Amino acid sequence: MKIICRLAAHTDVETLVALFDGAARWMQLNGIAQWKPGDKDADHFRHWIKEGEVWIAETAEGDAIGAYELWWEDQPAWGIQPPVAGYVHRLMIDRDAAPAGFGRLLLAHAEQRIADTGREFVRLDCLSNNPALRTYYEAAGYRVAGEEPGKVAKDGSRYGVILLEKAVR
Numbered sequence: 031m032k033i034i035c036r037l038a039a040h041t042d043v044e045t046l047v048a049l050f051d052g053a054a055r056w057m058q059l060n061g062i063a064q065w066k067p068g069d070k071d072a073d074h075f076r077h078w079i080k081e082g083e084v085w086i087a088e089t090a091e092g093d094a095i096g097a098y099e100l101w102w103e104d105q106p107a108w109g110i111q112p113p114v115a116g117y118v119h120r121l122m123i124d125r126d127a128a129p130a131g132f133g134r135l136l137l138a139h140a141e142q143r144i145a146d147t148g149r150e151f152v153r154l155d156c157l158s159n160n161p162a163l164r165t166y167y168e169a170a171g172y173r174v175a176g177e178e179p180g181k182v183a184k185d186g187s188r189y190g191v192i193l194l195e196k197a198v199r
Contacts, residue, residue, distance in 0.1 A: 031129055032087060035139050038084040038097065043072040045094045046084065049122040056125050064157055069184075070120070078119075085143070087128075087136060095128040095135050096121075100143060107155045107178050107191055113197065115151035116144035137170055145198040152198055154180075158190035172196045 039048060039153050047070065078084050078099045086097040097120070104117040118140045141152050145196035156163040158177060168174070172194040179190040 031130075032083065033095070033135070035087045035136075037078055038075070038086045042074060042084075042086055042094075043075045043079070045086065046070075046075040046097055046122075047072055048178060049094060049097050049124060050120065052124055052126075053122045058120050061164070062160060063073055064160055064163070083143075085136075085139065087132075089127075093127060095124045096113060097141055098122065102142060104153065104155075107193060109155060109183055114149055115153045116140070116147065116149055118152060118154040121154075121156070133166075134170055139179070141196065141198050147196050148199075150197060150199045151195045153193065153195045155191040155193050158192050164192050164194070167194050 033056070050065070050070045051067040054067045054069065057064050059176060075084060078101070082102060083100040085100065086094055086099055088094050099119040101117040101119060102113070103111065108117070109118070118137070121136060123132060144152050153175070154167065154172070156167065156176070158179070164174075173196070174192055175195045176193040177190060180188045181191050182188055
């Protein structure tokens, strides 16, 4: 299967919402309390298309099967940092359409994109109470760099995240 990764455009926001909601439903069905359908709307993705980068992965036929957000800073989780990293958020996979192992391929795309900018690290976070996701990232070469126990959610509640990073240079 040929996969093409491209920067998302404002015309892709509904597709991105659908990818997020599909991934959130899959998580819920599999007992993972991380995302909820409806938590990220079109305005969320419009913002990150403008302020960061949103990458969308498509088949040769143009079917979206995955996406991720790439930020150039992440103060809520990592605090103020020198510009040495890119921050991956919302790695979304259409589990019904994507081939096995596709999450790792999408991560590799993000890693290469960040390395191409001259930055040294890929950073991401996952909920402290999601050991399966932490294990997934560690198996992909990420190491725990710390924890942020009081990240603030959109509704004002607080939750903990594990901070992970991988050197790419």
